[in-house]
Amino acid sequence: MATTEKKTKATAEGQGGFRQAQAWLHTWCGxxxxxxxxxxxxxxxxxxxxxxxxxxxxPEHHAEEEAAAALAAKGVPAADRAQRLAWGMAYMAEHHPRAQMWELWPSDANGGGELKVYWFDANNQYASAALDPSSGKPLAPAAGHAVRATLGGxxxxxxxxxxxxxxxxxxxxxxxxxxxxxxxxxxxxxxxxxxxxxxxxxxxxxxxxxxxxxxxxxxxxxxxxxxxxxxxxxxxxxxxxxxGKILHYGTGNAAQAQFASELSDGVKPARTGRAMDVPALEPFAARGQALMGQAVRAVVIDHPGDAGARIGVYGWNSEDESVRRLSGTTGMAMFSAATGEVQRVRMPGAADGGTAMLAQSAMSGLHMxxxxxxxxxxxxxxxxxxxxxxxxxxxxxxxxxxxxxHLGEFGAATARVYRLVEALNVAAIAGLAVACVGYLWANRLLPVALEHRADRELHVFFALWALALLHAFMRSPARAWREQLGALAALCLLLPVLNVLTTGDHLPAQLLRGDWESAGVEFGALAFGLAALGALRHLPKRAAR
Known part of the structure; x- marks a missing residue:
């Protein structure tokens, strides 16, 4: 009997010791x-x-959308896909004939919208232009509506x-x-x-x-x-x-680009050095649409102007497909530009690279x-x-x-560590939230024509966060919490007012025109502002206790 009691006690102590160790790990790792x-x-x-x-x-895009809607209401005919693709190809041939890749988006998922073209510039950066879908001419920003540079969301x-x-x-x-x-x-x-x-x-x-x-x-x-x-x-x-990637491809930028290319599109054909005009794209688009069973999203030409050119047709995922498939990959059909031969077809929801890449695509869909x-x-x-x-x-x-x-985990320095933790808590929680909404304020307050404007918005975000950390060390914890939560509430609740003052747009107008994206952002800001006010009301009581 005594032996059984000792075993039970030893087991309990072992379990307690293990749980105690996990508690320590949870506390400090967390x-x-x-x-x-x-x-x-x-x-x-x-x-x-x-x-x-x-x-x-x-917000400048709102004016463009309204202008497009007005044209549609007046009955201005939009060109069909074949004409749009021809216009896009003509623009690229005139302005970017030596680009390694032409990417044409003839329309949106419903067959309307702008005609957009993309390419890689001299610095290997992704560049784009929008063309008028009724004439093929480059769209210039409307007077007084220069599009602001921003990373956005x-x-x-x-x-x-x-x-x-x-x-x-x-x-x-x-x-x-x-x-x-x-x-x-x-x-x-x-x-x-x-x-x-x-x-x-x-x-x-x-x-x-x-x-x-x-x-x-x-x-x-x-x-x-x-x-x-x-x-x-x-x-x-x-x-x-x-x-594995380094062993097979090496470590240079060219090797990594080759790895990414082969993973997504297979081995790209090499230039032959023989000139050949890019053929009409509509027949390829129609065949690709039939093969993959999706509306055409983009037509991509690799090595345009060369006999080794390749034409890829990519599809749009419909809303129904997006709802029921974890993998977000679209359909794709690849053709030889010279012979019209079908080189490869990927059905919607499948992935290049076999089962392993399909699993990773599904994981990406779960995460994103x-x-x-x-x-x-x-x-x-x-x-x-x-x-x-x-x-x-x-x-x-x-x-x-x-x-x-006072648990004294750090000996004589424990009080200083606790103060450090308090300040980091304020800056990491309230300060980051202030920086996030401050980023939206910067979008409205910085001049639209400012050089490197997108970078300046980021600078405001990080500067506000750094100021919040400095403020948290300079003020007592209770005051720092109160003041930063107060700033957060004010910035969130006044964001719709700022939008009215800087763009003339407001929540009732957004709701009337069915602009739920803009309205959702401002309603979200109001909700966060009210939550900050609720936390602010609780703080004086907690500080008094």
């Missing part, structure tokens, strides 16, 4: 990465709606996965994603009553309330958090595990929510907000727990 993960999650959540944000940040996409720091940033985010998986697993092990705690919330209980909130948002979206972290790592696997339509985007947005709250509440919980109980 803390040191929580600020970066909060930034990644918040910007990733906003990136779900990067297209609507870009739409709001380019893609800023949040870039920051979310590589911090605007290229490969180095990608590695940093990848390491943070691994730390997130460690924190998630250790958190599940630590909280033995995690599902029971999910249904428990005790308001106005200080540390207990923060822990309840942290548990609730974590358990509610736990499958989503695991999925988003894992797929984020997998889709960048070639960067994190590059040995290219499936499920607007309903799935809203689900990702809400789950992303919950994940953001999980990171933020965890960081705040660390310091709330130690506010009245």
């Amino acid at each position: 803390l040191w990465f929580s600020w970066l993960l909060f930034a990644v999650f918040l910007t990733g959540t906003l990136a779900v709606f990067d297209d609507p944000i870009t739409h709001w940040m380019t 893609h800023h949040f996409v870039d920051f979310h996965y590589e911090l605007h720091a290229g490969t180095v940033g990608l590695w940093i985010v990848g390491i943070a994603a691994m730390a997130m998986l460690v924190a998630l697993v250790s958190g599940v092990i630590t909280h033995k009553r995690i599902f029971k705690d999910f249904f428990t919330f005790r308001p106005k209980k200080g540390q207990r309330s923060w822990l309840d909130a942290h548990n609730a948002v974590a358990v509610l979206t736990l499958p989503f958090q695991f999925m988003i972290a894992y797929t984020g790592i997998v889709i960048s696997g070639a960067t994190f595990m590059p040995a 929510v290219t499936y499920g339509g607007w309903g799935m985007k809203w689900l990702y947005f809400l789950c992303g907000l919950a994940g953001t709250a999980m990171m933020g509440s965890g960081a705040v919980l660390f310091i709330v727990k130690r506010r009245h109980k």
